[in-house]
Amino acid sequence: MEPARDNGTHLAGPVLVIGTGLLGASIGLGLRARGVEVALSDISPSTQAVAVDIGAGRPLGDASGFAPELVVVAAPPDVAAVLAASALADYPGAVVVDIASVKSAVLQGVEAAVSEPVFLERYVGTHPMAGRERSGPVAATAELFTGMPWVLCPGPTSSPAAVRCAEALAVDLGAVPARMSPEEHDETVALISHLPQVLSSLVASRLADTPAHSLALAGNGLRDVTRIAASDPRLWVQILSANAEKLVRILYGVREDLNRLIGTLENPVAAGARLDMAQLMAEGNAGQARIPGKHGTPPGSFARLTVLVEDVPGQIARLLTEIGDIGVNVEDLRLEHSPGRQVGMAEVWVVPGRRNELAESLTGRGWKVVQ
Amino acid sequence: MEPARDNGTHLAGPVLVIGTGLLGASIGLGLRARGVEVALSDISPSTQAVAVDIGAGRPLGDASGFAPELVVVAAPPDVAAVLAASALADYPGAVVVDIASVKSAVLQGVEAAVSEPVFLERYVGTHPMAGRERSGPVAATAELFTGMPWVLCPGPTSSPAAVRCAEALAVDLGAVPARMSPEEHDETVALISHLPQVLSSLVASRLADTPAHSLALAGNGLRDVTRIAASDPRLWVQILSANAEKLVRILYGVREDLNRLIGTLENPVAAGARLDMAQLMAEGNAGQARIPGKHGTPPGSFARLTVLVEDVPGQIARLLTEIGDIGVNVEDLRLEHSPGRQVGMAEVWVVPGRRNELAESLTGRGWKVVQ
Numbered sequence: 185m186e187p188a189r190d191n192g193t194h195l196a197g198p199v200l201v202i203g204t205g206l207l208g209a210s211i212g213l214g215l216r217a218r219g220v221e222v223a224l225s226d227i228s229p230s231t232q233a234v235a236v237d238i239g240a241g242r243p244l245g246d247a248s249g250f251a252p253e254l255v256v257v258a259a260p261p262d263v264a265a266v267l268a269a270s271a272l273a274d275y276p277g278a279v280v281v282d283i284a285s286v287k288s289a290v291l292q293g294v295e296a297a298v299s300e301p302v303f304l305e306r307y308v309g310t311h312p313m314a315g316r317e318r319s320g321p322v323a324a325t326a327e328l329f330t331g332m333p334w335v336l337c338p339g340p341t342s343s344p345a346a347v348r349c350a351e352a353l354a355v356d357l358g359a360v361p362a363r364m365s366p367e368e369h370d371e372t373v374a375l376i377s378h379l380p381q382v383l384s385s386l387v388a389s390r391l392a393d394t395p396a397h398s399l400a401l402a403g404n405g406l407r408d409v410t411r412i413a414a415s416d417p418r419l420w421v422q423i424l425s426a427n428a429e430k431l432v433r434i435l436y437g438v439r440e441d442l443n444r445l446i447g448t449l450e451n452p453v454a455a456g457a458r459l460d461m462a463q464l465m466a467e468g469n470a471g472q473a474r475i476p477g478k479h480g481t482p483p484g485s486f487a488r489l490t491v492l493v494e495d496v497p498g499q500i501a502r503l504l505t506e507i508g509d510i511g512v513n514v515e516d517l518r519l520e521h522s523p524g525r526q527v528g529m530a531e532v533w534v535v536p537g538r539r540n541e542l543a544e545s546l547t548g549r550g551w552k553v554v555q
Numbered sequence: 556m557e558p559a560r561d562n563g564t565h566l567a568g569p570v571l572v573i574g575t576g577l578l579g580a581s582i583g584l585g586l587r588a589r590g591v592e593v594a595l596s597d598i599s600p601s602t603q604a605v606a607v608d609i610g611a612g613r614p615l616g617d618a619s620g621f622a623p624e625l626v627v628v629a630a631p632p633d634v635a636a637v638l639a640a641s642a643l644a645d646y647p648g649a650v651v652v653d654i655a656s657v658k659s660a661v662l663q664g665v666e667a668a669v670s671e672p673v674f675l676e677r678y679v680g681t682h683p684m685a686g687r688e689r690s691g692p693v694a695a696t697a698e699l700f701t702g703m704p705w706v707l708c709p710g711p712t713s714s715p716a717a718v719r720c721a722e723a724l725a726v727d728l729g730a731v732p733a734r735m736s737p738e739e740h741d742e743t744v745a746l747i748s749h750l751p752q753v754l755s756s757l758v759a760s761r762l763a764d765t766p767a768h769s770l771a772l773a774g775n776g777l778r779d780v781t782r783i784a785a786s787d788p789r790l791w792v793q794i795l796s797a798n799a800e801k802l803v804r805i806l807y808g809v810r811e812d813l814n815r816l817i818g819t820l821e822n823p824v825a826a827g828a829r830l831d832m833a834q835l836m837a838e839g840n841a842g843q844a845r846i847p848g849k850h851g852t853p854p855g856s857f858a859r860l861t862v863l864v865e866d867v868p869g870q871i872a873r874l875l876t877e878i879g880d881i882g883v884n885v886e887d888l889r890l891e892h893s894p895g896r897q898v899g900m901a902e903v904w905v906v907p908g909r910r911n912e913l914a915e916s917l918t919g920r921g922w923k924v925v926q
Contacts, residue, residue, distance in 0.1 A: 313772055313774060325924075325925045327863050327923055327925045328925065330863065333771070333772050335772065362768075362772070368769075371769075372765075372769040372772060373772075375761060375762070375765055375769070376765070376769065376770065376772060376773045376774075376777050377774070377776060377777070379758060379761060380758050380776050380777045380779075380780035380781070381776065382816060382835075383754050383757065383758050383780065384776075384780050384839065384843075385835060385836050385838070385839030385840075386754065386809050386812050386813060386816075386835075386839070387750055387751050387754050387809075387839075387842075388838075388839040388840075388841075388842035388843040389812065389835065389838035389839045389841070389842050390746060390750060390805060390808060390809065390842060391746070391842035391843070391845050391846065392838060392841055392842050392845075394743075394746055394747070394845070396845075396847070397733075398739075398742075398743040398746070398747065399747065399845055399846055399847060400704070400847055401684055401704050401706065401733070401743060401744075401747060402747045402846055402847070403684060403747075403748070405748060405751050405752065405755075405782075405783045406747050406748070406751045406846060407846060408751075408779040408780070408782050408783065409751035409754065409755050409779070409780050409783065410751070410839075410842070410843045410846065411776075411779050411843070412776045412779065412780065413839035413840065413842065413843040414839075414840060414843045414844070415836070415840075417832075417833045417836035417837045417840065418833070420832070420836050421829050421832045421833045421836065424820065424823075424832055425823040425824075425828070425829060425832070428819075428820040428821070428823040429820075431820055432817055432820040432821055434761060435813065435816065435817050435820065436817070437761060438757050438758075438761065438813065439810070439813055439814070439817065441757050441760065442757060442806065442809070442810055442813065443810070445753060445757075445806065446803055446806050446807070446810065448799075449795065449799040449800075449802055449803040449806065450799070450803055452795075452796040452799040453796075457796075458792050458796060461788075461791075461792045461795055461796070462788045462789070462792045464753075464756060464757075464760065465756050465786070465788035465791050465792065466788045467756070467759075467760035467763060468755065468756030468757070468758075468759040468760045468781075468784035468785075469756075469759075469784065469785060469786075469788065470759075470760070470763055471758075471759035471760050471761060471762035471763050471781070471784065472759040472762070472781045472782070472784040472785045473785070474762050474763075474765070474767075474770055475762065475770055475773055475777060475778060475781065476767070476770060476771055476773070492698050492701065498875075498876070498879035500875050500885060500888065501872055501874075501875030501876040501878070501879045501885075502876075503872075504869075504871050504872030504875055505869070505872040505873075505876060507872070508869035508872045514871060514872075516890050517871065517888065517889075517890050518888075518889060518890075519887050519888050519889075552698055553696075554696045554698045554699065
């Protein structure tokens with residue numbers, strides 16, 4: 185990956201967005217907010233109508249004579265390649281990008297589907313890292329990509345001008361462009377996105393028969409691990425299928441570790457069993473510590489403070505206002521649940537150098553600083 | 556599990572706490588705050604000294620003639636049973652509880668270690684669901700158990716008076732007592748605590764060799780799934796060993812699902828492969844939806860609103876103050892990260908009936924409501 189260049193160019197338009205779900209409609213809204221002309225097209229007339237109604241662009245209608253600068257294929261992975269190939273043929277003056285969350289399979293699909301190899305110069309695969317659990321144009325927003333990474337994955341034949349155009353799309357929508365080969369992109373998302381997704385689903389699927397009173401004892405650990413298990417199965421089946429080769433290699437490693445762990449648990453008093461368990465946990469420690477924090481800061485670079493708050497309107501606002509008065513910036517914040525009680529804990533992350541001072545000041549103001 | 560009875564009785568003391576780490580010292584602090592006399596004992600003189608210094612109790616010193624009402628064994632699972640059995644012999648007038656996070660193995664250990672079977676009438680296994688990643692008496696607080704579940708697991712021979720005493724401990728510390736058999740407790744924690752812990756570690760351990768620029772693309776999904784992978788390996792080896800039989804049975808099911816998934820990924824175009832993947836994801840959806848929310852409310856009972864906030868001091872406080880002015884209670888709150896950008900999203904959960912009104916009011920006040 186090399187940092188993408190910011191050459192100051194912007195899209196002039198018009199832009200055609202094919203597929204007007206959450207991402208396509210959000211792209212339309214963002215470009216319209218910059219004054220770029222946007223035409224919309226979706227295989228579902230009602231989805232397209234909603235996107236038009238919220239102001240994401242005008243309906244494409246009769247395309248004869250229409251000459252977009254850029255076509256954005258915002259369709260699911262299954263159909264992205266065919267739609268991109270069609271767009272390359274239909275709009276010979278346009279750069280065509282897709283935004284599917286797998287890149288090698290889509291590139292291969294476009295290569296197989298284009299009528300003329302020279303068309304590939306105008307194609308660039310991209311992936312904005314801004315997916316959410318919700319879907320559809322109703323959830324769209326011009327700000328969806330603000331501050332989020334947008335990976336550009338030029339193919340071997342993508343022209344520099346086409347890549348600049350794709351980059352301008354990302355920059356115009358407030359995203360942070362980054363470049364990777366399709367191969368590296370797919371390896372990366374298999375690890376940082378597809379692996380946690382499937383293991384979260386594996387944990388959550390075990391809860392089908394758990395009595396409700398047992399689930400009532402669940403803490404934030406279980407909630408955190410299973411949160412993304414709520415994601416849309418239809419979309420994920422397409423993603424997993426399209427990146428199967430990369431993901432399955434990682435899952436072989438997981439299976440090996442799981443078998444090792446099962447072996448130790450089948451005979452926990454065997455020689456080496458505890459050492460094996462400890463190694464597995466320690467490897468988890470080491471991997472977790474490598475994940476960077478907010479704004480790309482080094483992992484673990486903020487200190488945590490836990491404060492008891494009553495669950496009445498305005499309590500958290502009051503806490504944060506007082507932290508602001510003390511002059512400390514809140515880098516991250518999380519509420520902890522207290523099942524059965526109208527009380528909670530606010531976990532506040534701040535720069536380590538201010539933590540103790542903040543704890544003292546808050547205690548002096550009557551807050552219960554728990555940790 | 557049956558709801559525990561609140562019979563209004565409180566501990567009179569004195570209470571002896573054996574083991575003065577995070578949990579033991581927090582119990583001491585909480586009881587001292589209620590005016591109960593607390594004596595402390597730890598195998599490590601320095602750990603005990605810190606607990607005494609922070610006000611968790613006095614050093615036990617010469618125990619001859621000391622007659623506690625209750626002995627709390629707050630030692631790791633490995634040694635809890637032996638310490639409980641000793642305490643039952645040493646303090647013939649005392650109820651003895653332990654607070655280890657596994658219960659069948661500790662009960663069996665106590666049964667095997669007591670010098671007189673009649674002693675078991677005075678023993679009750681318990682488990683406060685209030686563990687944290689941090690440890691040691693320095694992190695202790697009188698409020699650690701406030702609002703958290705505290706499971707009481709009487710053995711077959713525990714006397715009603717001993718159970719009432721254990722329950723008084725939980726209630727006096729502000730916890731919410733619940734009752735389960737040791738067997739049911741261990742099955743429950745295997746599923747809601749030990750399973751997510753080991754799978755979180757399995758995911759995180761895959762990140763050891765990932766390039767930093769790939770990890771920089773990580774979103775909240777990976778962060779959520781791997782957060783608890785930061786936990787202490789030494790403690791977890793004891794927990795997993797002591798609950799190995801229950802956990803391994805759940806892991807057999809996980810392995811079966813993992814093998815099924817691997818099979819579909821090895822040949823994603825095979826008949827039924829996509830259906831198998833979709834089923835796995837849908838089972839995850841169903842399990843995740845069963846986890847109750849804050850205050851034991853039904854899962855999914857709050858509506859989410861995402862608001863763009865600049866990362867400057869006081870911005871989140873201002874947002875929450877204005878939400879308070881609008882008169883809506885924030886049920887949960889989370890900050891989303893924006894790698895490379897000084898901007899973030901605040902995800903705010905509110906009762907569904909107020910969501911749209913709140914979104915309109917905030918937009919009217921100049922906030923960018925993203926979703």
